[in-house]
Amino acid sequence: xxxxxxxxxxxxxxxxxxxxxxxxxxxxxxxxMYTESHDGIAILVSGMGSSAGIESVSKGSSDIGTxxxxxxxxxxxxxxEDTPVAYDAIAVIVHPDNPVSDxxxxxxxxxxxxxxxxxxxxxxxxxxxxxxxxDEASGTREAFSKIIMDDAQFDRGAVVLPGTGQVxxxxxxxxxxxxxxxxxxxxxxxKAVAIDGVEPSEATVVxxxxxxxxxxxxxxxxxxxxxxxxYIAYVLSPEVQDTIVRxxxxxxxxxxxxxxx
Amino acid sequence: xxxPEQAGSERVNGGLKxxxxxxxxxxxxxxxxxxxxxxxxxxxxxxxxxxxxARGWEVVKDPGLAAFLGGAEWSSTLGRFxxxxxxxxxxxITLGSLVLGAPLAIGTxxxxxxxxxxxxxxxxxxxxxxxxxxxxxxxxxxxxxILRPIVAEITGGMxxxxxxxxxILAVMIVPTIATLTEDALGSVPSGIRxxxxxxxxxxxxxxxxxxxxxxxxxxxxxxxxxxxxAIGETMAVVxxxxxxxxxxxxxxxxxxxxxxxIVIDMxxxxxxxxxxxxxxxxxxxxxxxxxVALVRALSRLNEKKA
Numbered sequence: 204x205x206x207x208x209x210x211x212x213x214x215x216x217x218x219x220x221x222x223x224x225x226x227x228x229x230x231x232x233x234x235x236m237y238t239e240s241h242d243g244i245a246i247l248v249s250g251m252g253s254s255a256g257i258e259s260v261s262k263g264s265s266d267i268g269t270x271x272x273x274x275x276x277x278x279x280x281x282x283x284e285d286t287p288v289a290y291d292a293i294a295v296i297v298h299p300d301n302p303v304s305d306x307x308x309x310x311x312x313x314x315x316x317x318x319x320x321x322x323x324x325x326x327x328x329x330x331x332x333x334x335x336x337x338d339e340a341s342g343t344r345e346a347f348s349k350i351i352m353d354d355a356q357f358d359r360g361a362v363v364l365p366g367t368g369q370v371x372x373x374x375x376x377x378x379x380x381x382x383x384x385x386x387x388x389x390x391x392x393x394k395a396v397a398i399d400g401v402e403p404s405e406a407t408v409v410x411x412x413x414x415x416x417x418x419x420x421x422x423x424x425x426x427x428x429x430x431x432x433x434y435i436a437y438v439l440s441p442e443v444q445d446t447i448v449r450x451x452x453x454x455x456x457x458x459x460x461x462x463x464x
Numbered sequence: 465x466x467x468p469e470q471a472g473s474e475r476v477n478g479g480l481k482x483x484x485x486x487x488x489x490x491x492x493x494x495x496x497x498x499x500x501x502x503x504x505x506x507x508x509x510x511x512x513x514x515x516x517x518a519r520g521w522e523v524v525k526d527p528g529l530a531a532f533l534g535g536a537e538w539s540s541t542l543g544r545f546x547x548x549x550x551x552x553x554x555x556x557i558t559l560g561s562l563v564l565g566a567p568l569a570i571g572t573x574x575x576x577x578x579x580x581x582x583x584x585x586x587x588x589x590x591x592x593x594x595x596x597x598x599x600x601x602x603x604x605x606x607x608x609x610i611l612r613p614i615v616a617e618i619t620g621g622m623x624x625x626x627x628x629x630x631x632i633l634a635v636m637i638v639p640t641i642a643t644l645t646e647d648a649l650g651s652v653p654s655g656i657r658x659x660x661x662x663x664x665x666x667x668x669x670x671x672x673x674x675x676x677x678x679x680x681x682x683x684x685x686x687x688x689x690x691x692x693x694a695i696g697e698t699m700a701v702v703x704x705x706x707x708x709x710x711x712x713x714x715x716x717x718x719x720x721x722x723x724x725x726i727v728i729d730m731x732x733x734x735x736x737x738x739x740x741x742x743x744x745x746x747x748x749x750x751x752x753x754x755x756v757a758l759v760r761a762l763s764r765l766n767e768k769k770a
Contacts, residue, residue, distance in 0.1 A: 252732050333622040338707070339540050340732035348541075359539075362624045362718045363707035365728055376613065377622050 218431045220248045222256020222269030225342055225385065226419050228451035229289060230269055233443045237434055244430055253342050257283070260422050266431040268422040271342035286421040288438055290454040292386035293347050293415040294395035294403045296371070298378050303327040305397040308414060311351050314381060317358025322379060334361035335370050335382035343367070346417045347383050383415075387452015409458045419453065513749060520742030527736060532743055538709040538720070540729060545740035547747065549709045553626075553719040554695055556712045557705065560630025561637060561694045566687050568634065569641035573686075576642070577649040578671055596639035604703030607632040612704060619716025624706030627715040632700050637690035644689060648682025649675055681766040685759050692755045696748065698723040722748055 220230050227250045234246030251259075253270035260268030261281040271291070274283065295311055297303060303325055306314070313319040314332055322330045336357055337344040348357070364370050367384045374380040375392035386403050389395050395403050398414055407413035421435060437443060444455035483491075523532045527545045535546015572592060576585055607628055615631075616623030652675055660670040676683070706718020707728055713719075720728075722744050733741050 254732065254734075331620070335622075338728045340729070356542075359537075359710045360708050360713065360717060362622055363720075363728065365702070365707075373622070377616065380622060 215243050215245060216428075216430055217245045217247055218267065218428070218434050219265040220246060220267045220269060221251055221259045221265040222267075222422075223253040223271040223342055223419070224250035225253075225271040225291065226250075226269040226288075229419070229438070229443075229448055229453065232447045232451075233438050234434075236443075236447075237437055246434060252340060257281070257422055260424060263424070266423065266428065267435070270420045270422060271417065272345055273418075273420075274422075283422040283424065284427075286423065286435055286439070287418045287456050288421050289419045289444075289448045289456050290408050290458065291417055291419055292403045292408045292413055292454070293343055293350075293383050293417070294386045294389050295381065295383050295398060295415070296374050296389060296393040296395050297381050298374060298376075299392070299394045300378060301327060301394060303396065304394065305400055307399050308351060311398065312353065312355055315352060315357055315361070316355040317360060330379040333377050333380040334358055335373055335380055336361040336363050337367075337370065337383075338363050338365045340365075343383065343385060347415065350415050350417075385452065389452075405454050405458065408454050418456075516742055516745045516749060520739060520744075520746045522739045523743035527740065532740065536711075538725060540733065540737045543736065545736065545743075547722070547744065549711050550720055550722045550725050550744065551747070552711050553705070553709070554721040554723075556626050556719060557629045557633060557701065557721055558691055558694045560626055560715075561633035562687065562691055563634075564630060565634030565637045565690065565694075566641055569638040569686075569690065570645050570683060572638065572642045573645035573649060574671055574675075577646050578667065578675065592639050592642050595635065596643075600636065600697060600699040601703075603632050603636055604700035607700060607704040615716060619714070621714075621716035622706070622718075623716070624704060624718045625714075625716050626705075626712065626719050628704040629701050629719070629721075632704055633694045633697055636697060636700065637693050640693050641686045641690040644686030645679070645683050648679040648686065651682065652678045681762050685762055688755050688759050688762075692752055695751055695755075696723060698727055702727050 220234060227248070230246075230248045230250075234248045238244060238246050253272050256265070256268035256270055257274065257278055258268075259265040261278075261283060268283070274281075274285075295306065301322070303322060306325060310319065310325050314325070315334065315336070317334070319325060320332055322328055322332055337347075362373070364373065364382075367388050370382045370384050371388060371390070371393055374382050386395070386408075389403075397403075401407050401412045401414070403413050403415070408416045421438070423431065423435070439456065441457070444457050448455050523529065523545075527535070527543075532545055532547060534548065535544060536548050537544045537546050538549055572588070576589055576592075580588060611628050611631060612623035614623070615621075615625075615628045619625075619627060656674060656678060657670060660674045665673065701721055702724045705720060705724055707720045707724055708718035709720040709725060710718070726741050726744050729737065729741055
């Protein structure tokens with residue numbers, strides 16, 4: 204089933220990759236490069252969300268399901284093989300003029316739960332906090348919720364924006380705003396605050412000191428085609444990890460092994 | 465409506481008239497072609513309606529009609545699908561857009577119909593019609609980049625919410641209301657107008673005492689159709705409303721509508737959540753049907769009176 208294009212003596216073989224939109228910068232570019240360098244093989248990439256990716260690989264309609272979250276309890280029974288491909292940190296960002304540059308996990312939680320509503324409560328100016336949240340489909344929101352929020356609920360009055368870029372542009376524009384985006388998307392327009400005194404960076408993610416981080420996964424079934432295996436090996440090779448993964452703002456999966464973690 | 469007649473003054477239905485076989489066939493084909501067009505349009509509405517009902521009716525089982533219609537919280541992660549905050553949000557934004565947009569549109573229509581010189585009209589009318597042609601994402605972008613910071617300045621929040629969405633929608637519904645109001649004013653017999661002026665009434669007195677009462681029902685129709693446009697608008701609202709499914713907390717506080725919630729949720733909804741989204745679509749359908757029925761009832765009333 205994996206080799207749907209294999210009808211006439213293997214003229215064109217396909218590997219279907221479906222899942223997280225967060226992983227698209229990695230899968231799209233590496234897929235293109237792999238397709239170019241391997242005659243007769245096509246890597247077909249689509250982004251439909253982590254849940255859709257996991258469901259599709261378990262049903263056999265794709266070869267690789269990509270996910271920006273861990274498997275849920277119900278999904279553990281699907282018998283999927285997990286290949287971590289990169290690390291991603293979620294940065295809590297504020298307006299560059301905001302003097303607050305360090306928050307504790309508890310403070311961040313209280314802010315996003317709507318308990319702390321003014322910057323003066325966390326050592327900033329007397330300025331109301333403008334909460335920016337992501338939509339509930341977002342894997343970033345899910346990861347942030349799991350790591351930071353514990354059992355607390357998000358403040359329902361928060362502005363909900365459906366994309367990373369939108370969150371960044373609004374926070375760059377509004378003095379009192381706070382939000383969270385993938386570390387790779389942080390630019391000079393916004394300021395990433397330190398969590399519990401730790402700045403988000405490749406070093407702190409690799410050392411494990413920065414708490415808001417997650418692993419990006421490839422999920423596969425046991426009866427994987429050789430071509431798909433070869434493509435995964437390519438994604439894990441330094442050729443992809445040091446260029447495409449890093450360019451996309453993620454942290455190579457090999458970084459932790461390098462420091463012997 | 466006058467039927468366009470063919471050169472030879474032959475009419476299709478006048479069975480006794482002489483008509484070549486080729487002409488007859490062509491006429492019959494055309495008639496059926498237009499009938500087919502009408503059927504496709506009706507079928508499209510019927511299909512969408514049936515499909516939406518088929519996918520959405522199960523909200524009566526899960527989460528249950530009471531929880532769906534009477535629930536005060538919409539949260540997919542908590543599995544709560546109460547539409548009240550969304551209905552309230554739709555109402556607040558629609559009301560705001562009507563308060564701002566309807567007087568603007570009716571004023572524009574009066575200007576075009578009663579006051580403007582033909583030259584002026586030839587400038588203003590295309591401009592108003594252009595407003596209808598601007599894609600809603602452009603309105604949304606304008607609202608996000610230009611209007612939102614201004615509203616943030618005024619209300620002290622982030623500028624996402626009822627006020628921003630209402631102002632954007634107000635501009636979007638102007639062409640609908642203005643065009644239809646102008647038609648309503650234009651259909652007031654000019655004899656009435658002339659009689660008013662002949663009795664020494666000023667322009668303002670004529671507009672206020674004679675024309676507006678005479679065109680009242682047409683103007684209400686126009687406003688209701690503008691309201692329908694505001695309720696259904698999605699893209700521009702998603703971009704500026706803030707999309708927080710909470711009850712109205714002030715003009716500057718974020719809010720969600722029936723349409724914006726569907727867009728935000730649809731990419732990942734499954735199971736009960738998806739059913740609930742189709743349930744929202746049914747509600748929107750019912751609102752829109754109600755508005756159309758209202759307009760038809762009013763028109764009938766108008767005809768009876770006339």
